[in-house]
Amino acid sequence: MSAELHTLVGAFALDALGSRQRAAFEHHLDSCPTCAGELAEFRATTARLADAVAAEPPPRLREQVLAAAARTPQQRPVVTVVPLSRWRRYSSTALVAAAAVAVVTVGALYVGERNRGDQLEGEQQQVAAIMDAPDRVESPATDDAPVHVVSSASLDQAVVTVTDLPRITDAESYELWAIGPKGAPRSIGVMPTAAESGTELVDALDDAATVAVTVEQAGGSPTGQPTSDPVEAVDLV
Amino acid sequence: MESGPVRLTGDERDQPERSLDELLVGVSRGDERAFASLYDRTAASVFGLARRVVRDPARAEEVAQEVLLQVWRTASRFDRNRGSAKSWILTMTHRRAVDAVRHDQASTNREARYDWTGGGRAVDVVEEEVTVRMEHQQVRRCLGSLTDLQRESVTLAYYGGHTYAEVATLLATNPATIKTRMRDGLIRLRDCLGVTP
Numbered sequence: 001m002s003a004e005l006h007t008l009v010g011a012f013a014l015d016a017l018g019s020r021q022r023a024a025f026e027h028h029l030d031s032c033p034t035c036a037g038e039l040a041e042f043r044a045t046t047a048r049l050a051d052a053v054a055a056e057p058p059p060r061l062r063e064q065v066l067a068a069a070a071r072t073p074q075q076r077p078v079v080t081v082v083p084l085s086r087w088r089r090y091s092s093t094a095l096v097a098a099a100a101v102a103v104v105t106v107g108a109l110y111v112g113e114r115n116r117g118d119q120l121e122g123e124q125q126q127v128a129a130i131m132d133a134p135d136r137v138e139s140p141a142t143d144d145a146p147v148h149v150v151s152s153a154s155l156d157q158a159v160v161t162v163t164d165l166p167r168i169t170d171a172e173s174y175e176l177w178a179i180g181p182k183g184a185p186r187s188i189g190v191m192p193t194a195a196e197s198g199t200e201l202v203d204a205l206d207d208a209a210t211v212a213v214t215v216e217q218a219g220g221s222p223t224g225q226p227t228s229d230p231v232e233a234v235d236l237v
Numbered sequence: 238m239e240s241g242p243v244r245l246t247g248d249e250r251d252q253p254e255r256s257l258d259e260l261l262v263g264v265s266r267g268d269e270r271a272f273a274s275l276y277d278r279t280a281a282s283v284f285g286l287a288r289r290v291v292r293d294p295a296r297a298e299e300v301a302q303e304v305l306l307q308v309w310r311t312a313s314r315f316d317r318n319r320g321s322a323k324s325w326i327l328t329m330t331h332r333r334a335v336d337a338v339r340h341d342q343a344s345t346n347r348e349a350r351y352d353w354t355g356g357g358r359a360v361d362v363v364e365e366e367v368t369v370r371m372e373h374q375q376v377r378r379c380l381g382s383l384t385d386l387q388r389e390s391v392t393l394a395y396y397g398g399h400t401y402a403e404v405a406t407l408l409a410t411n412p413a414t415i416k417t418r419m420r421d422g423l424i425r426l427r428d429c430l431g432v433t434p
Contacts, residue, residue, distance in 0.1 A: 048430055049426075069306060074312065
């Protein structure tokens with residue numbers, strides 16, 4: 001199994017796998033440091049192939065990109081995969097069932113921008129701290145709610161778990177938004193391309209009253225604002 | 238990578254002493270000037286790769302803009318332990334370009350039931366363009382050091398945006414063989430180029 005998957009590292013580095021095999025290989029990467037090392041070398045190699053076909057873009061692109069960046073909020077380093085074992089501590093809550101699904105699914109899909117181990121560990125601790133916070137507040141918990149939010153005002157942090165949203169294509173991502181009593185929706189994270197479940201650690205919900213989810217193009221809305229109506233929204237208490 | 242012979246876009250006057258990795262750290266903190274410098278250093282590679290894969294220059298421009306904005310948005314997630322900033326950006330570029338091609342292709346197939354594998358993306362066309370337009374002598378030389386099957390497998394996937402299964406069809410070769418040739422082709426290319434991640 002492992003040897004079979006290992007031979008896919010070349011095809012993976014060339015983005016030559018179909019979406020299912022891509023996900024399987026990404027999952028495999030978690031437990032294969034050799035593959036990850038070889039992949040890093042291959043990506044440095046393919047970067048040279050890219051340089052070899054460099055071409056000046058039209059001059060207008062520079063102004064467009066810089067102007068768009070100036071009005072596009074940046075993500076904080078928040079997206080992570082929370083290992084299932086961490087969640088089992090809270091097995092009395094409805095969140096756990098949702099989180100278990102989310103973790104399994106995301107674990108398979110989400111590798112492209114994975115944080116490294118020590119950051120992951122730090123974020124697990126932050127998640128645990130939110131769960132343990134005396135002032136933690138959970139969004140209304142129904143068993144099958146696709147969006148679940150646990151927040152702590154004193155920590156100014158929240159955990160958003162999204163589970164089993166409708167299927168989307170490889171060209172789309174779900175994006176999460178915090179909506180306050182006034183002002184425009186604020187992006188609080190973009191899920192990996194085509195992922196329908198996931199967990200996000202959000203650093204500041206501020207005065208958000210609602211967390212909403214929209215379908216955006218892969219990687220998130222280019223404008224920094226939702227481009228479609230929410231598929232899900234949950235009112236915070 | 239940064240000190241290699243590869244020349245990207247020209248404008249490094251702004252912040253000449255800062256490496257791309259350092260610029261990306263600045264970008265992650267919202268430094269728009271660092272982002273402008275990063276644009277000047279990477280836009281040609283990003284756009285060139287996107288254009289090679291998606292073919293249509295207007296579509297390539299869209300892809301390039303999306304990728305560069307993705308860099309702006311997600312710079313905080315860059316992890317230099319997993320590769321250089323350059324690798325990170327071009328990996329995103331390739332992934333997005335390939336996804337764009339496959340998405341467009343799926344739409345085309347749905348609408349027109351058009352059998353594209355027999356169409357204009359045939360082997361000889363891709364190969365010829367790659368060879369003729371290759372700007373970097375060392376890359377060309379190293380691609381030339383691969384076996385034909387290795388080189389075709391790598392370039393059809395990377396420049397052509399094909400899956401290995403499609404490459405196998407195009408080359409009338411067993412898919413398992415193509416997977417293997419992609420990997421050993423990249424290994425040979427890596428060694429020939431003297432790449433370090």
